[in-house]
Amino acid sequence: MQLMKVDKARYRQRLNVVLVSLVASLTLLSLGFGTVLIEFFGNKTVASGESTGHFHLNLLGVILAVLTCSLVMNFYKKHEYLKEIYWVWKLKQLHNRIYRKLAKIKLAARDNDPDALTVLLFYLTTQKQVFELDNNTLTLATLQADISAIESKLADLNLEITTADFSENLLEKF
Structure with missing residues (x-):
């Protein structure tokens, strides 16, 4: 996605x-x-x-x-009128799928697994976008800190990973 x-x-x-x-x-x-x-x-x-x-x-x-x-x-x-609404709805469904596997993904990310880091970066970045769209601003600072930590880790590992690298197939690994 x-x-x-x-x-x-x-x-x-x-x-x-x-x-x-x-x-x-x-x-x-x-x-x-x-x-x-x-x-x-x-x-x-x-x-x-x-x-x-x-x-x-x-x-x-x-x-x-x-x-x-x-x-x-x-x-x-x-x-066309429902395009954005449908996209956000599908994104929230994907967030639920990722959330159910989040503990395993975070463990793998601690071990510098590129797939886990890709999923985590996508999850946090898109979660921030959804929170902003839904005016859920309570946890945006924490979320931004988590995104920055992932980006910093990617830079330390010399990995060129972006949200565009995410594929739902990556979830099958976890």
Whole structure:
């Protein structure tokens, strides 16, 4: 996965539009599906003060709404409007994969393994980018110090490694 320059203002604005649209769609579709299901399959006679017994139909309406929204998002994920959002989402998934192996990667990096150093440099650099995009500035100083330490180690070892050298195949080693 290659790094991508992301315009923070545009990313935040588009992400907010997508999130609000998803919440509104889920709400309206859940209500709509639930209403239609109750109309066709619901109990027509309801005693005053008792449960309608439509919980399962409403739940099915919510499930159908989630499925519908998921299918629509999957269909449009490659659209230009969602390009940056989708890239950040995939990057966060990759961060999760790396994080699960981070202890082994750090051990190998201490032993000057070039693959581990490559993964670590990519992980920290892209994590910094995501934190800046999401306005998560609490740990940026620590993250920058970690990046500087890796870059310093690479210079000491005379290794020319950049984030462009990263490949997901490197994770298979750990």
